[in-house]
Amino acid sequence: LQSRRYVGFDLGTSGARISVIEQEEQDQSNYREVHAESIKWNGSDAYDDANSWMNAVHSLLRGASISLGGLNSVASICVSGTSASCLLMDRTTMEVTRKPRMYNYDVIGSTKDDKNAKEAMELLEKHAPPKHTARARTGSLAKLLTWIKEEPLSENEVLCHQSDYVSQKIMGKSTELVSSDWHNCLKLGYDVKNTKWPTWMADCFTEAGYSDALSENGILPLEIVSPGARMGVIHNEVARELGLPDDCVIVGGTTDSNAAFFAAAGTRPAVGTAVTSLGSTLAMKQMSHEYVEDASRGVYSHRFPSFEESEDATWLVGGASNVGCAILRKLEFSNDELASLSKEIDPTKDSPLEYYPLVKPGERFPTADSDKQPVLEPVPADRKDYLHGILQGISDVERDGFEVLQELGAPPPTIVWTCGGGSNNDVWSEMRERRLVTKFDNPDIKVKKAECTEASYGAALLAAATFIECR
Ligand code: ADP
Structure with missing residues (x-):
């Protein structure tokens, strides 16, 4: 059969x-x-x-x-x-x-x-x-x-x-x-x-x-x-x-970025499960019991699919920043250079640099500020130190993003699946994980590369989920 x-x-x-x-x-x-x-x-x-x-x-x-x-x-x-x-x-x-x-x-x-x-x-x-x-x-x-x-x-x-x-x-x-x-x-x-x-x-x-x-x-x-x-x-x-x-x-049906969430996290993720997309820009989505909204920062909630009438509604909360990997391209870090320099970075140590790695002025999330200026100085002599500062700067924005979502009513993250070009960088994942563990005082928070991120796969999971649940 x-x-x-x-x-x-x-x-x-x-x-x-x-x-x-x-x-x-x-x-x-x-x-x-x-x-x-x-x-x-x-x-x-x-x-x-x-x-x-x-x-x-x-x-x-x-x-x-x-x-x-x-x-x-x-x-x-x-x-x-x-x-x-x-x-x-x-x-x-x-x-x-x-x-x-x-x-x-x-x-x-x-x-x-x-x-x-x-x-x-x-x-x-x-x-x-x-x-x-x-x-x-x-x-x-x-x-x-x-x-x-x-x-x-x-x-x-x-x-x-x-x-x-x-x-x-x-x-x-x-x-x-x-x-x-x-x-x-x-x-x-x-x-x-x-x-x-x-x-x-x-x-x-x-x-x-x-x-x-x-x-x-x-x-x-x-x-x-x-x-x-x-x-x-x-x-x-x-x-x-x-x-x-x-x-x-x-x-x-669903929309492309929600389908990508299902691909990475499945259709039955626990509350606290998050997916961060580290492409040209940084976008995050997280499962929440609470409906969360802050239009001034572009934060809104999609209703999570429900498979049984009796289920309480759950929400897929999201926010998107203007920082992201685009800055790496702009500063001419090739993907090979990113891979080799990252290996030299110690993810257990903080960089003394305090960057805000925007490509151009203006931020929408975690803070809405149309005049927010990029901070990418001072530039250290060593490219590795430069990269360390930039990756840390983006990691801080992600951490602050989860903090804002939590302030608005979402739970702290438990596992963060990552997709996009930045997900290929294990050293960076470790840096991000350490920042979340410290911020939320939870040693169990994990940051991992998502195995699958194709929206078509997420859509297929939705097609299957309902069918299985309704049988
Ligand atoms: P897009 O949002 O444009 O579809 P992608 O998801 O394809 O972006 O990601 C591309 C980005 O990932 C590029 O800006 C590139 O600099 C970045 N990238 C690629 N490899 C690495 C790496 N090892 N570490 C960090 N960033 C990387």
Whole structure:
């Protein structure tokens, strides 16, 4: 008997990726990736074209089918997309009516005349709570209100995020509802605490001329599920076309950085589990019992997927700093030099240098200060000492970040999984660990390199988690 398999898709910034996983026989809480493949967006397949997304899904499934000898055992599929990338489609024909506006699309300045966008932003400023994450000019609500201002909605138009659209296409017209999930809908304004659309949104749409926006045939997705919760079943024609079984389940999707968290930490992490991304910039996410928010510092909480009705809500709290590994590139430390110099650093000793390693002025988290200046002086004669000071400076920002999250109500970290270029540096991990152990007075805090960080793998874990829990 073939074990069940679970598929995760990641539609990312540079390409799309599929992961197919199955449960380990020996250890049922573990999954192994039996197939993975990625494709890059190129000229004809653009990152911002809904047809490209579907072409990618088809071609990645074909590849998986060839490599695995068929897809008959695929039980469920989960799609992760870039955050706040959305389009409008006709709910009956499923044709795209307004082309995708992607994660980085700023409504102001993206069209020749942004009068409509400015009016949309005025509506948001009037109705959305101060500093609400949905007020962002790149958020899905700003994009939607701009569309409404540009051209009146037709009766059948409905908003889909990138991940909703792909899921919906796979479910085909077997459902009249357009569904979405807690993660994708956060930047659209969804109230994740009370799991409903807030009244300020209704007021906002009413003023824009749509009093029934929140109704059954309104512009918003109607059923907002937990990421990973069953959303529907594959359409039988699509199943035949893609070689998937007729009872293949489509589960609620997620966003790329949350999917990366699941990849690194799993879908059942204990409270206190954190993931730090040490790429060009430093970003951290942590599991918390408390909902934590501080809009002035860009700290907000995603609702963690829940697999049982009775479960108390838990939260994925996050913050992102402007410091990070970008400074290493700027100061011309090559990856080889980073590896060799780091070996000479003693991670048990503090550097006397007190740097704040920004590439340019301005910080958002742990302190919001648009004038915060980089501190990278004095420059020692020895490159190794220089690097020691920089790595320590970034480690201090991470430690202070966890401290701020704790002050706001999150627990102290217990284990910090690391991804991104900086995760390859064990000496640095040791420096970071020592700082957290000292700060939180807990010798058991660990900093480790994450084994897997691909968002597609995280999405596949979500697809599997729900299926296993619901059996
Ligand atoms: P991005 O955010 O651009 O995707 P990556 O996650 O690819 O970044 O990380 C690249 C960064 O990692 C570069 O800035 C590089 O300087 C840094 N990096 C690579 N190797 C090391 C290392 N051994 N120690 C510290 N930083 C490293």
